[in-house]
Amino acid sequence: MNSNPIGIFDSGVGGLTVCKAIRELMPSEHLIYFGDTARFPYGTRSLDTIIRYSREIADFLLSRNVKMIVVACNTASAVALKTLQGEIKVPVVGVIEAGARAACRAQDNGIVGVVATRATVNSLSYEKAILEINPNMRVIQRHATIFVSLTEEGWVDDDITRLAADKYLRGMYNEGVRTLILGCTHFPLLKNAIHSVFPEMVLVDSGYEIALEIKRMLKEKNLENLRNDGVVELYASDITDTLQRLKDMFFGENGSGIHKMIIDSRV
Ligand code: DGL
Numbered sequence: 001m002n003s004n005p006i007g008i009f010d011s012g013v014g015g016l017t018v019c020k021a022i023r024e025l026m027p028s029e030h031l032i033y034f035g036d037t038a039r040f041p042y043g044t045r046s047l048d049t050i051i052r053y054s055r056e057i058a059d060f061l062l063s064r065n066v067k068m069i070v071v072a073c074n075t076a077s078a079v080a081l082k083t084l085q086g087e088i089k090v091p092v093v094g095v096i097e098a099g100a101r102a103a104c105r106a107q108d109n110g111i112v113g114v115v116a117t118r119a120t121v122n123s124l125s126y127e128k129a130i131l132e133i134n135p136n137m138r139v140i141q142r143h144a145t146i147f148v149s150l151t152e153e154g155w156v157d158d159d160i161t162r163l164a165a166d167k168y169l170r171g172m173y174n175e176g177v178r179t180l181i182l183g184c185t186h187f188p189l190l191k192n193a194i195h196s197v198f199p200e201m202v203l204v205d206s207g208y209e210i211a212l213e214i215k216r217m218l219k220e221k222n223l224e225n226l227r228n229d230g231v232v233e234l235y236a237s238d239i240t241d242t243l244q245r246l247k248d249m250f251f252g253e254n255g256s257g258i259h260k261m262i263i264d265s266r267v
Contacts, residue, residue, distance in 0.1 A: 002223045005030040005233075006214070007061030008070040009054075012040035012236075013246045014151070014185025015072030018095070018207035019232065020250045022070070025215050028228040032064050038237035041148060042075040043117025043184070050119065054080035058088060060235075066090060067223055070214065072207060074183045075117050078125035091217070098213050099181045099206025100129035104137065106202045107179040111138045113172045116183030118143040126183055140177055144168045144184075151186035152242050161193040173198055181206060234258045 006026075008019050012035050019033045034057050036042075042050050054076045061069055069084065069092045071077045077094030084092045103112045114126040121143040130139050147168070150161045169180070179202045182188050188205045195201065218224045232251060236243050239260050247258060 001226045002067045003030065003225045003227050004065050004067040005032045006068050006070060007032050007034070007058075007064065007066035008072050009034040009057045009061065009076070010036070010073040010185055011042035011053075011075060012037045013240075013243045014148075015207075016246050016250050017185055017188050017205075018070065018072035018211065021205075021208045021211035022214060023230070023232060023251075025211050026218070026224075026230070028230045029218075029225050030230060031232045032061060032066060033232065033234050034060060035234070035236040035243060037240050037243050041117070042073060043119045043143075043145065043148065045119065047079050047119070047123075050076055050079040051083050054084060055087070058084055058092075062088065062090070068093070068214070068218075070210065071095065072185055072210075074185060074206065075119045078116075078120040078123040091221075093210060093214065093217070095185075095206040095210045096125045096183075097129050098209035099183060099204055100126055100133060102206070102209040103179050103181045103204045104130060104133045106204060107137070109176060109178060110136060111140065111176045111178070113169070113177035113180040114139060114141040114183045115144050115147070115168065115180060115187060116141070117148065118145060120183055126181060138176075140172045140175055142168055142172060144187075147190060148184065148186050151189050154242075154245070156189045157192045157196075161190060162197050165190070165194045165197045169194070169198060169201075173201070178202060179204065236260060 071094040077096045081094040121141045127139040130137050155161050181204045
């Protein structure tokens with residue numbers, strides 16, 4: 001038993017989808033979420049910058065005595081996970097491998113699609129993780145930067161979003177993709193829009209998959225909080241309208257307040 005908090009971080013608000021999944025599956029855990037809203041997005045930044053930002057946030061979470069760090073951000077998981085795992089004593093988990101495992105289980109035609117940010121796609125992290133599980137799998141990737149902006153705008157189930165889904169995903173659909181990894185924290189919010197264009201597509205939410213794995217891992221390592229005093233603390237590097245809106249959507253208007261935490265002034 002370990003009642004220390006679980007630290008979760010993301011480039012911004014999207015990781016609240018992961019935070020919510022962890023909260024629902026493990027309501028007795030104390031969660032500390034950090035969203036780097038002032039430096040969002042990560043998906044178009046260089047590898048060095050993403051690693052530097054991730055280290056700074058991990059230091060903040062460690063200063064709060066977290067028992068584990070969850071890299072909820074697909075881009076940071078793709079680019080910085082190995083570095084953090086090599087430097088930090090507590091377990092550090094990312095979303096890529098959990099998503100890859102779930103997609104390999106879900107597919108039935110040997111083809112998996114991945115839709116993610118440019119940095120995640122360029123890192124080939126999903127492809128490597130999938131091929132490690134099954135070297136015969138065919139992986140088709142597409143970056144979909146506009147999906148991020150559409151989600152931030154709140155246009156999660158809108159004509160323009162369905163049009164973007166068709167534009168981004170039609171090519172991989174025609175090549176046989178019927179199992180698609182939503183490889184960005186924002187994309188689970190677009191499930192309805194994607195399904196209305198591609199009704200038979202199986203959508204894999206990497207954030208939900210890592211939440212399931214964390215629950216098993218805490219039990220196995222005897223790290224569960226059995227005191228039943230779960231609470232969610234939210235920190236962000238800037239308090240934006242989108243953050244406030246999504247926080248209210250996920251945790252209710254009476255949920256946790258958001259604390260502003262400047263991680264580094266060199267934004
Ligand atoms: N959290 C990021 C991700 O999952 C959202 C997009 C971004 O920061 O560019 O990749």
